[in-house]
Amino acid sequence: MGSVYGGIEAGGTKFVCAVGTGPDDLRAITQFATTTPANTIAQAIDFFRQHRGGDRPVAVGIGSFGPVDPNPASPTFGFITTTPKPGWANSDFAGTIQRALGVPVGFDTDVNAAALGEHQWGSAQGLDNFIYLTIGTGIGGGALVNGELLHGLIHPEMGHIFVPHNREVDPFEGSCPYHGDCLEGLASGPAIEKRWRKRGEDLPADHPAWELEAKYLALALANYTGILSPQRIILGGGVMQQPGLLALIRRHTQQFLNDYVHAREIQDEIERHIVSPALGKRAGVLGAIALARQVAK
Ligand code: ADP
Ligand code: ZN
DSSP, rough: OOOEEEEEEEOOOOOEEEEEEEEEEEEEEEEEEOOOHHHHHOOOOHHTTTTOOSOOOSOOOEEEOBBBBOOSTTTTTTOOSSOOSSSTTTTEEHHHHHHHSSEEEHHHEEEHHHHOOOOOOSSTOSSSSEEEEEESSSEEEEEEETTOOOTTSOOOOTTOOOOOTTTOOOOOOOBBBTSSSSHHHHHHHHHHHHSSSOOGSSOOTHHHHHHHHHHHHHHHHHHHHHHHSSSSSEESSSSSSSSHHOOOOHHHHHHTTOOSSOOOOHHHHHHHEEOOOOTGGGHHHHHHHHHHHHHHH
16 A cells, blocks of 8 residues: 655645545545634644544645745745735744654645646646746746756745836736735736726626736746746636636737747647646645655655
């Protein structure tokens, strides 16, 4: 009988925890609201403790909202660091789980974990260089670069980049508490809601919101393409549920790149280059299981 792993997708609104070995073998899954760190982390620990014998995870992976410290050599490894979310700044997330369960704990950003899951089982199998983005309550991105998850100084913050913002076309000042009109401030779900005074899911498909949204995201994708040269771009998150948005983003990305990047993937096969996560809503928690598999002895 093989080993079983635990995964935690830790979001600012909810936690998803699962036990299993992969997408075809999820033995248990649960979710609950993100409240205080003490309370929420205790619920995750209780969930894993319920599993006995062969279903007891031999390692746990955590893909977390952040900013986080994902550097195993750092004294604050596994901490959520500077988040504005009340109570969670400077909290020892991975350490608390590790001490309670006595198993190795893998820890990374939510989007790096999702990227790893998509690499193992989803839309990025066999690729060494790709990015995974979520467009939801926030915007974030994870990257595999030469086969390794990219961390760099701390970890990428792909949502907090700056794209051209023409205030005559779009007078909205942006919703990011740190930067105003960074990409997240212009194109996240809450930015859409604040600009148009309606949630994305309540705006019709022919609303001008989507053309603007697609342009901001396509500008970002053109920038990531220029910097990282990804072999594929995976777009997840609630905003991408909007029918038609993916097709608009593909078209605008091609237009911004303007045939300068000579690749069949961009010029002729954009439908296979800018894609949805194959693991869908499970990308995060399966990615956390993939992180657990990496640290299991
Ligand atoms: P989180 O980022 O908290 O994990 P989601 O990825 O589900 O959550 O993103 C939530 C955001 O997605 C909300 O701002 C919501 O308004 C937006 N959203 C959900 N469904 C749609 C839709 N069909 N079209 C556009 N936006 C949507
Ligand atoms: Zn920002």
